[in-house]
Amino acid sequence: MASICRRWRLWILPVLTCLYALLIVILVPVLIANSIKTGFNKQDQGALVGGAFVLLALPIAFYEIVQHMIYYTQPRLQKYIIRILWMVPIYAVNAWLGLVYPEGSIYVDSLRECYEAYVIYNFMMYLLAYLNADHQLEHRLEMSPQVHHMFPLCCLPDWEMGREFVHMCKHGILQYTAVRPISTLVSFICELNGVYGEGEFRADVAFPYMIALNNLSQFIAMYCLVLFYRANSEALKPMKPIGKFLCIKAVVFFSFFQGVIIALLVYFDVISSIFKTENTHIIRNISSKLQDFFICIEMFLAAVAHHYSFTYKPFVNLAQSQAWWDAFRAMWDVSDVHNDIKEHLGVVGSSLSRRIRGRSAYQQAWGSATERTSLLPEAAAVMPRSAPACSFSSYNTAENEQNNNPGDSFSVSTDINTDTNNINT
Numbered sequence: 001m002a003s004i005c006r007r008w009r010l011w012i013l014p015v016l017t018c019l020y021a022l023l024i025v026i027l028v029p030v031l032i033a034n035s036i037k038t039g040f041n042k043q044d045q046g047a048l049v050g051g052a053f054v055l056l057a058l059p060i061a062f063y064e065i066v067q068h069m070i071y072y073t074q075p076r077l078q079k080y081i082i083r084i085l086w087m088v089p090i091y092a093v094n095a096w097l098g099l100v101y102p103e104g105s106i107y108v109d110s111l112r113e114c115y116e117a118y119v120i121y122n123f124m125m126y127l128l129a130y131l132n133a134d135h136q137l138e139h140r141l142e143m144s145p146q147v148h149h150m151f152p153l154c155c156l157p158d159w160e161m162g163r164e165f166v167h168m169c170k171h172g173i174l175q176y177t178a179v180r181p182i183s184t185l186v187s188f189i190c191e192l193n194g195v196y197g198e199g200e201f202r203a204d205v206a207f208p209y210m211i212a213l214n215n216l217s218q219f220i221a222m223y224c225l226v227l228f229y230r231a232n233s234e235a236l237k238p239m240k241p242i243g244k245f246l247c248i249k250a251v252v253f254f255s256f257f258q259g260v261i262i263a264l265l266v267y268f269d270v271i272s273s274i275f276k277t278e279n280t281h282i283i284r285n286i287s288s289k290l291q292d293f294f295i296c297i298e299m300f301l302a303a304v305a306h307h308y309s310f311t312y313k314p315f316v317n318l319a320q321s322q323a324w325w326d327a328f329r330a331m332w333d334v335s336d337v338h339n340d341i342k343e344h345l346g347v348v349g350s351s352l353s354r355r356i357r358g359r360s361a362y363q364q365a366w367g368s369a370t371e372r373t374s375l376l377p378e379a380a381a382v383m384p385r386s387a388p389a390c391s392f393s394s395y396n397t398a399e400n401e402q403n404n405n406p407g408d409s410f411s412v413s414t415d416i417n418t419d420t421n422n423i424n425t
Contacts, residue, residue, distance in 0.1 A: 013066060020059060028055075046289055047099040050296035054092040057296075060303040061088040067312035074315055076133075080126035081310050087119045087251060088306060092299035098292035102285045110184045116252055117180035120221050123248050124173045127228065128166075131235055138162045140235070147231040153223065165231060172224030179217040183210050198284060201267050211260060218256060222249065243309040251302050255295055262287045 031051065035044035065085050068078050094112040101108075131137045142162035149156045159165045190196035190206040197205025229241065265271050266287045272278055275286055 012070065013063070016062065016066065017059075020062075024055060046293050047096070050099050050293050051096055053296045053300040054096045057088055057092045057300040057303040060300075060307050061085060061092075064307050064310065064312060068315065071312050071315045071317065073317045076129045077126060078315060080122045080129065083122045084119055084126070084248070085306055085310055087115060088299050088303045090115050091251070091255070091295055091302075095292040095295035095299065099289055099296070102288050102292075107188070110188055112255075113184045114181045116255070117177045117221075119248060120225065120252065121173055121177040123244070124170060124225060124228070127232070127236065127241070128170070130239055131232055138166055141165055141231060144231060147227060150223075150227070161231070166228075169224045169228040173221045176217045176221035180214065183213050183217075186210065198263075198288075201263075207263075211263070214256070215260075218252070222252075240309075243305070247302065247305045247309050250305075251298070254298060255291075258294055259291050262290055 031048060035048060065082055068082050068085070072078055091112055094108050097108050128137070139162070144161055146158055146161055147165070148154070148158055159168045187196055187206060187210050190210075191198070195205055196210075197207045201208045225245070229236065229245065233241075262271075266283055271286055271290075272283055275283075277283060277286075
């Protein structure tokens with residue numbers, strides 16, 4: 001038995017393939033039989049066609065996930081890739097359940113909407129983990145040309161290259177990871193109280209406000225992601241980031257703006273004229289089913305794109321392979337997300353005071369014991385426990401470098417008292 005477990009890489013894919021084939025053999029006849037009993041109406045047709053695309057998408061996505069678990073040779077990168085790859089199964093199954101049970105679509109959609117923000121966060125962390133392998137990302141950015149803001153935010157002051165730039169980009173994405181679950185919870189509560197008004201652009205319902213909030217938050221997150229890519233485009237070339245970025249952006253933007261377009265079609269009575277009905281409840285069900293049906297098809301395309309963009313092949317190295325449960329545990333361990341969101345909320349709380357004191361106070365804020373400084377993945381692993389983590393050096397080393405090289409622009413600030421002593425000296 002122990003020998004079989006040790007050789008799990010040889011039998012895991014055949015076993016999963018047999019289980020999936022068994023699921024199809026059982027599930028498909030049941031769905032067809034149920035459709036025949038109900039007269040094979042349009043809802044059944046949509047569920048069957050959408051389900052067919054889901055059944056094609058799932059094995060592609062699971063194959064890539066399992067292969068990354070088999071060849072789990074670079075945990076600092078692959079744990080984020082595996083989390084991103086789970087987007088296709090979660091989106092696909094979620095959309096198909098929405099086709100089968102349209103009356104509960106707002107509830108099952110909550111998981112999809114929250115995972116959307118989680119995927120963007122993990123993609124940013126994946127880029128950070130790749131770039132900061134030598135713990136010199138911030139130093140390299142300090143030596144890089146200034147990256148200016150793009151339209152429509154070109155009027156904003158530039159973010160100082162280095163620590164501030166990484167800080168702003170990361171927290172610009174983290175805010176979406178925090179805002180999206182909160183807005184989803186608010187929408188859920190409003191729906192239970194009958195004031196959500198899905199598809200209705202009226203001032204007395206919550207739907208237009210939630211759309212505006214989510215749209216703004218998502219725009220900020222994607223903007224920061226693009227800005228971060230512009231600053232590191234040369235360093236990211238070996239990993240071919242364009243395809244990966246388009247996979248994330250396409251799925252997130254298509255699903256979101258597709259829903260907005262369908263809501264506008266409902267608002268301007270386009271859906272009602274096409275399907276020849278004035279029943280508000282029926283129109284809402286139709287709009288929800290259209291969104292879910294399109295997502296079922298899009299997830300098959302996304303699964304194929306992920307298969308090529310996030311392939312496991314660069315990580316194939318049997319000499320360094322770890323146990324599969326390490327990958328499985330890392331996949332479900334969200335302690336890093338919890339810590340980053342906690343950090344983000346703390347930074348938001350202290351950012352107002354930094355802005356009031358001016359940009360010169362920005363460096364001083366990093367010495368505060370109340371704020372985590374491990375902005376980059378695995379930065380804390382190289383730091384002594386007695387000092388807050390920094391991505392490339394300890395505070396004492398930074399102080400020595402600053403004292404020995406007063407003109408050097410590369411420095412890490414200490415707390416306010418130490419700064420004052422240095423000035424007096």
